[in-house]
Amino acid sequence: xxxxxxxxxxxxxxxxxxxxxxxxxxxxxxxxxxxxxxxxxxxxxxxxxxxxxxxxxxxxxxxxxxxxxxxxxxxxxxxxxxxxxxxxxxxxxxxxxxxxxxxxxxxxxxxxxxxxxxxxxxxxxxxxxxxxxxxxxxxxxxxxxxxxxxxxxxxxxxxxxxxxxxxxxxxxxxxxxxxxxxxxxxxxxxxxxxxxxxxxxxxxxxxxxxxxxxxxxxxxxxxxxxxxxxxxxxxxxxxxxxxxxxxxxxxxxxxx
Amino acid sequence: xxxxxxxxxxxxxxxxxxxxxxxxxxxxxxxxxxxxxxxxxxxxxxxxxxxxxxxxxxxxxxxxxxxxxxxxxxxxxxxxxxxxxxxxxxxxxxxxxxxxxxxxxxxxxxxxxxxxxxxxxxxxxxxxxxxxxxxxxxxxxxxxxxxxxxxxxxxxxxxxxxxxxxxxxxxxxxxxxxxxxxxxxxxxxxxxxxxxxxxxxxxxxxxxxxxxxxxxxxxxxxxxxxxxxxxxxxxxxxxxxxxxxxxxxxxxxxxxxxxxxxxxxxxxxxxxxxxxxxxxxxxxxxxxxxxxxxxxxxxxxxxxxxxxxxxxxxxxxxxxxxxxxxxxxxxxxxxxxxxxxxxxxxxxxxxxxxxxxxxxxxxxxxxxxxxxxxxxxxxxxxxxxxxxxxxxxxxx
Numbered sequence: 001x002x003x004x005x006x007x008x009x010x011x012x013x014x015x016x017x018x019x020x021x022x023x024x025x026x027x028x029x030x031x032x033x034x035x036x037x038x039x040x041x042x043x044x045x046x047x048x049x050x051x052x053x054x055x056x057x058x059x060x061x062x063x064x065x066x067x068x069x070x071x072x073x074x075x076x077x078x079x080x081x082x083x084x085x086x087x088x089x090x091x092x093x094x095x096x097x098x099x100x101x102x103x104x105x106x107x108x109x110x111x112x113x114x115x116x117x118x119x120x121x122x123x124x125x126x127x128x129x130x131x132x133x134x135x136x137x138x139x140x141x142x143x144x145x146x147x148x149x150x151x152x153x154x155x156x157x158x159x160x161x162x163x164x165x166x167x168x169x170x171x172x173x174x175x176x177x178x179x180x181x182x183x184x185x186x187x188x189x190x191x192x193x194x195x196x197x198x199x200x201x202x203x204x205x206x207x208x209x210x211x212x213x214x215x216x217x218x219x220x221x222x223x224x225x226x227x228x229x230x231x232x233x234x235x236x237x238x239x240x241x242x243x244x245x246x247x248x249x250x251x252x253x254x255x256x
Numbered sequence: 257x258x259x260x261x262x263x264x265x266x267x268x269x270x271x272x273x274x275x276x277x278x279x280x281x282x283x284x285x286x287x288x289x290x291x292x293x294x295x296x297x298x299x300x301x302x303x304x305x306x307x308x309x310x311x312x313x314x315x316x317x318x319x320x321x322x323x324x325x326x327x328x329x330x331x332x333x334x335x336x337x338x339x340x341x342x343x344x345x346x347x348x349x350x351x352x353x354x355x356x357x358x359x360x361x362x363x364x365x366x367x368x369x370x371x372x373x374x375x376x377x378x379x380x381x382x383x384x385x386x387x388x389x390x391x392x393x394x395x396x397x398x399x400x401x402x403x404x405x406x407x408x409x410x411x412x413x414x415x416x417x418x419x420x421x422x423x424x425x426x427x428x429x430x431x432x433x434x435x436x437x438x439x440x441x442x443x444x445x446x447x448x449x450x451x452x453x454x455x456x457x458x459x460x461x462x463x464x465x466x467x468x469x470x471x472x473x474x475x476x477x478x479x480x481x482x483x484x485x486x487x488x489x490x491x492x493x494x495x496x497x498x499x500x501x502x503x504x505x506x507x508x509x510x511x512x513x514x515x516x517x518x519x520x521x522x523x524x525x526x527x528x529x530x531x532x533x534x535x536x537x538x539x540x541x542x543x544x545x546x547x548x549x550x551x552x553x554x555x556x557x558x559x560x561x562x563x564x565x566x567x568x569x570x571x572x573x574x575x576x577x578x579x580x581x582x583x584x585x586x587x588x589x590x591x592x593x594x595x596x597x598x599x600x601x602x603x604x605x606x607x608x609x610x611x612x613x614x615x616x617x618x619x620x621x622x623x624x625x626x627x628x629x630x631x632x633x634x635x636x637x638x639x640x641x642x643x644x645x646x647x648x649x650x651x652x
Binding site for chain 1: 261269270271272273274275276277278279417418423424427430431434435436437532533534535536537542544546547548549550
């Protein structure tokens with residue numbers, strides 16, 4: 001069992017995503033601390049991947065910026081170790097299956113355990129393939145986070161019943177990115193999830209405004225925001241921590 | 257050969273976003289039904305014969321054989337198919353299947369443009385909408401094919417992300433599919449991606465070796481000693497190998513694009529230089545760095561310029577049933593010119609990789625031995641690029 005549950009004990013959880021090393025790890029550290037101070041309950045740290053097939057243009061660009069800056073999985077583990085001296089809120093990694101597989105899953109999860117990473121989100125590892133890493137995740141107490149999509153339909157119950165940590169409810173079809181409107185019937189999806197598990201649900205994909213966050217938080221236990229934050233980092237670079245902090249405060253306030 | 261979860265040994269699988277899972281499950285179910293449906297089989301057979309021009313010729317290249325002075329060389333002429341390559345075999349099957357499934361729109365990735373042209377062709381014929389994703393770099397290398405696709409009524413989307421080549425076109429087509437599934441079928445062009453694609457594409461391409469096996473038995477009264485085909489993702493190669501896999505005396509040889517050489521970074525020879533990984537929906541061999549970042553690959557051939565290989569090839573390599581050899585740009589270009597001059601057949605630069613290996617292998621074999629080389633496509637599309645390679649600028 002990880003420490004993820006504690007993220008859902010402070011009202012509705014606000015869960016920001018950022019890509020590690022965008023524009024550099026020093027700035028990532030400042031952003032993480034700023035977000036934690038301004039009310040983030042759990043932070044998703046992206047380990048960049050060269051070909052992020054589930055991401056829209058904004059996060060794709062962040063992955064490229066980070067990789068061209070020379071960030072690697074090893075440097076990110078060192079970075080998290082340093083972060084853990086003062087950052088106490090739950091942290092999870094979001095990356096792609098090949099990053100974990102190539103590092104050696106056992107070595108990867110052991111280092112997650114050692115640096116206090118509570119979970120791993122892998123958008124290209126569906127229910128059918130989770131045995132690739134699940135036994136190792138359980139061995140090291142790292143939650144393998146399950147995703148449920150607008151198209152999951154008859155699969156929702158099956159996925160929910162075996163979920164650990166929290167469930168990532170994908171609010172929209174397509175890839176990550178800001179959307180003006182979310183049309184998926186998230187309420188019905190969450191209802192089926194609730195019938196099958198007590199693991200908390202957080203909704204992500206497409207959310208950017210306090211109004212959207214407030215609306216989505218009525219249905220679930222938390223709200224995930226990625227592209228809207230990454231876009232600010234792309235725009236302000238090293239000066240982004242203050243901007244992102246202010247945004248996080250506003251979003252957390254909207255869902256309280 | 258694939259088991260229930262679409263595995264070929266450790267390779268294959270379904271490493272895709274949850275959003276696509278019900279789509280591939282439905283595709284598998286429908287395919288399992290239609291592949292045994294007499295009406296579907298008859299319709300596809302009819303299209304292959306009356307529209308695509310099958311069976312393709314198995315041609316005895318006598319002059320090539322005599323010039324090289326070794327084994328007898330037969331060419332399986334997939335270049336003579338309608339649209340100019342083997343891609344049409346798979347596309348007609350998938351488009352017909354998609355239509356039966358009630359889909360009205362086809363999306364596809366393309367490298368050299370041959371699969372894009374074939375998809376646009378099938379979409380035109382069957383009255384479906386078509387969108388083709390193509391790396392921006394490739395739209396420049398293969399401008400003629402871009403025009404052909406547009407002429408056929410397709411929309412061509414140049415992909416600028418990553419290296420702007422085939423792998424990025426696949427990523428973009430996958431992204432598009434996650435955003436629009438209801439009316440859209442992703443007509444994947446090679447034996448790659450998540451299950452059931454590697455199996456479906458292989459089954460539709462297996463017609464190559466089904467015919468070749470019958471033809472060689474008719475002409476020579478015996479099986480060949482070697483079958484040679486080029487491998488990018490590996491669809492014409494698996495199609496050429498499939499019906500010979502059980503015949504242990506037949507060597508199966510896949511020719512990978514070595515680009516400027518397998519000891520350089522400018523290569524796309526996945527089996528020779530890559531290692532096991534998970535990407536584009538499958539576990540297989542990929543060119544990647546120590547942290548699993550997919551490597552930017554290079555080949556003169558846009559169709560072989562891909563950092564992975566289909567899972568069934570990875571498996572055939574693991575069990576030693578097939579061999580995978582690297583062929584450089586230089587060797588391929590020489591073979592492109594050599595076949596043109598000796599036989600009056602201009603092969604696609606992709607297929608020229610297979611010809612290049614036959615040129616090495618044939619002279620080492622006795623004259624009573626037989627080699628079948630698959631000419632996967634015609635080379636008209638490559639003439640401008642090869643001219644540039646030789647320092648001559650021509651206007652298309």
